[in-house]
Amino acid sequence: GCLNSVFTEDERRLLTNEISGLKIKTTHGNTPRLFRAVNMGRLLPQHTFFECKVTGQRVSVASFFKSKYGLSLEYPMRPDFILALELCWLVRGQRVMKKLTEQQATSMIKLMASSAPNRQRDVQGFWIRKESEMMKARGHVLRPPMIEYNERNGGGPVDVLVNRGSWDAHQKEFKEPKGIFI
Structure with missing residues (x-):
């Protein structure tokens, strides 16, 4: 759907399940910071409030980023993590231990179910060579x-x-x- 439309509860829950536990890097401020995603909020940034440590006042996520960083949110209709979504980036290379969807499992099986000659050609494409004899190494049993x-x-x-x-x-x-x- 459109990025400026409101999430349904099912979409919010699905997104929360997908990103829960992943590391997120923020791009606002002087230094990028890492956080771990826990839960996708149910409220929009203009309706999500927290107590500002500097002023001690309750402030919305939207107004905080507007006053502190001069940023108008690009996606004001998207719920947040107390951080505005447009300022969050998933950290690359994270290991995700989640069950594959049926479509992902089917795609993986099709990809892996290639014939031995095709796999041999693929391996040679990476300039990997295998010897016909086993490697010998000296050792002793402790x-x-x-x-x-x-x-x-x-x-x-x-x-x-x-x-x-x-x-x-x-x-x-x-x-x-x-x-x-x-």
């Missing part, structure tokens, strides 16, 4: 550490057998935590 617990019921120390990087700690308590040194 002995597992000796782990000593105390019995939970107040009994004495017990040595525990480490097998393939794991051991049974049932009914045991730490005797004295130690670092592993090689």
Whole structure:
């Protein structure tokens, strides 16, 4: 829709879900600042008030940016985050851990479902070359550490057998935590 039309409650909720938790950079003032988006307001900037720390008076978001920075809001019909939307930018390169929509999942599956020769060509397009033989590296296997617990019921120390990087700690308590040194 038009940027100067009012959000419906469903649009506001959808936008809040999409940007909640993301880092936002502000562009007003002398120094850009980072914030984390929490919630999209239900009120318009001219109806969202806060207490100004400098004057101690209640002021609307719209009038604050007009008086402090000389900015008339471009999108006065859009709700805000106490910051005017036109002064907020999403920080690039953020990891977003949200479930894909059906359309996004379908697009990803189509993209990934290419044949092996096509994938090989794509990889070669990045100037990546693979050898036909495995790389060899020298190494040695370290002995597992000796782990000593105390019995939970107040009994004495017990040595525990480490097998393939794991051991049974049932009914045991730490005797004295130690670092592993090689």
